[in-house]
Amino acid sequence: MTSLFQLEPTLGFLLFLVITLAFLGGVVFTGFRAKRPIHLTLVVFAVLSLGITIYFAERLGELYDLETAGMIYPVHLFFAKTTTAAYLLPVLSGIATIRNPVRKNLHRRIAFLILALTVVTAVTGTWMVMVSERL
């Protein structure tokens, strides 16, 4: 039986990047509409989808000699690690908002910081792969 994880890395990566961005769009939409149960459900799906995207990104990276990309390689790794760790922040600020709605503004600012970091990570990662030599 063919499973999801047997997808060709480039296809799997692009597919799950688009799915993750769609889930994140839904997270922002439902956040602004104050649809809390759907907001939280979409957060779970976005994080799961992000995990699958990272899995395919790593498999994609194995097909290239990333060292040949030069400075963009450590720059991308920095953003990739920082962004992944920073996903904890909207979880903490989201819980803080449930406890006290006054914290909603802080949660929104953190959420947009995370979204911006996600875009920077995707752009630097794509750039890195595009300038690397394929093995």
Ligand code: HEM
């Ligand atoms: C990537 C993760 C997340 C993003 C991008 C995000 C984004 C947002 C945005 C844009 C808003 C609207 C803020 C406003 O109206 O000014 C919002 C509201 C909210 N979010 Fe999130 N959020 C995320 C994760 C979470 C998590 C993990 C929780 C809870 C554990 C949470 C709980 C809430 C709550 C309670 C509200 C207020 C809804 C209301 O007005 O009743 N969020 N979120």
